[in-house]
Amino acid sequence: MDNLVVLGGAGFIGSAFVREVNRRGVTPTVFDALTYAGRTENLVGTGHALVRGDVRDPQALDKVLSGNVDVVVNFAAETHVDRSIYSPRGFVETNVLGVLNVLEASRKYDFKYVHVSTDEVYGDGRCADEDAALNPSSPYSASKASADLFVKAYVRTYGVKAIVVRPSNNYGPRQYPEKMIPKVIIRTLSGLPVPIYGDGRQERDWIYVEDTVRTMADVMEGSARWGGEVYNLPGGQPVTNLELVRTIGEVMGREVKVKFVEDRPGHDRRYCMEPSLEYKVMPLREGLSRTVEWYLQNRWWWEPLLDDKFFRDEAPWR
Template sequence: MKLLITGGAGFIGSALVRHLISHTGDEVVNVDKLTYAGSKQALAQVLASPRHVFEQVDICNRSELDRIFAQHQPQAVMHLAAESHVDRSIHGPDAFIHSNVVGTYTLLEAARQYWQALPAARQGAFRFLHVSTDEVYGDLGDSSASFTEETAYAPSSPYSATKAASDHLAHAWRRTYGLPVLTSHCTNNYGPYQFPEKLIPRMILNAVQGQPLPLYGHGRHVRDWLYVDDHVRALRIILERGGVGQTYNVGAHNPRQNIDVVRAVCRLLDELHPQSRPTGPYGTPVSHEHLITHVEDRPGHDLRYALDAGKLQRELGWQPQESFESGLRKTVEWFLQRPRMQ
């Protein structure tokens, strides 16, 4: 297939592009405006591929989107472009409204106009995969429940509210105009090239530099952790086998408290990078765990997320290949080998 991928220089998007070029015969038209979180370094291994075209374009730019659709004639869209950091959304929500809401609307309209002009056979085969987050479902608190594809939306942060808005737009464009939309919701991702404002890379990089490891509040917030390569495999499967109008949750069933994630990072660094271990009161090395520093919790911080990914596993046959332990080891090793990549 020829795929138009938005946000293809971001963390998850670049992993998707690398996967498609390395493991499929797909052609990729990569649309990314290269914000602070986008990196052409993450695309280094595919930039020279004849099956990869990079377009530095903002998805809010309708005329450029129209040109890209007309020029490249994609068979499907995988929409990953988004502002995604909760802390940034609290301090500056404007960029999230612009990218996540206005950008998604603009892309949907450009895709609709392009799709409606296609011949009937190509129209029937066209797909628009809208990639979203578990955060639109809100906070599970201290319950033992999990989010399903039928869970009502209850976003807590400006980030999750804008992603919920983009989800609603995508669903409305399917219901009103017939645009063949599918939606996915994913748990926390981790892996190579993740921008260091996110929890795991920040802890790795701070620890090797002997800096504090800031942990919000009590550190008991629970997230499900999915290795990024498992996520992108799921996205390609959803695009190929998923049903139009369907939503699929993508999760690893790997719930961890944040404090336990940070401790796991520290234990791996004690093993793999012992030279950065801090020293105790008598000058002897101690664990990197001694760098953990509890800081004031952020406003509206959801306590617990958990996704039920059973539908994706039953209906489309996807399973994660990495455990939390194997994926975390790969991630720590990657960042240790590339201390200046970020």
């Protein structure tokens, strides 16, 4: 991991990954467009060199990737399902064409590529192993699945060295308030009801962000053979959205007011993956307690973000 570039390293998981590699003695270059979700505040206290740039721009990527780069890890993406329903085009531009630009650079410069995907590419219901067919439901997951197929094609056709990691839903510090867990915490701290889409019985499998990034770094330094293999990283602790909200309320010691609202179009009922390897995960209640504590201690981080439609509205995809 000597010369490491982290694309999208100013976002939620990317900045946790920078902290993880810092602990392993590595100071990466972070390449990030600093969209609404990418914030330099997320990188405070870390060792890194920041280059502001966009994965949609091949020349900007070239400047950073043409040097003596060993590994590129790609967290740069549009990541919010509701936003993808509201306006899908940007998801294709960043999550598909942006990945194509990175793959083209890897053909030219021969670095190893860690492609960050998601459990959502497998779609609704079945418990998927790495070979399961991709069956995405939302524009977001369709864009992620498309990129995964391009990675596979580039490994096979051009001999690009890559692996694909598919974590389940992540949670922890520095997650943008549009996402479920920070939304529940912040709305409850603000005395606002939490909108629950549909019946609230959708099942998700949460993994604490530090478990994701530690396992990724372990794979990169250990078992990765760079032949396009896929690593499923579930949290192994599935809960329904209603159970999750109840647990957050217990951890906060507060009543969470819920408001049932219309369901999101195409909303998957359940994600489930078979893990590709053994790793330790934080028990959900403990991870939630750490997350709540972080949001309590860091109001300055989230208070300026609350006017965002995707935090504020009940059915923001409309």
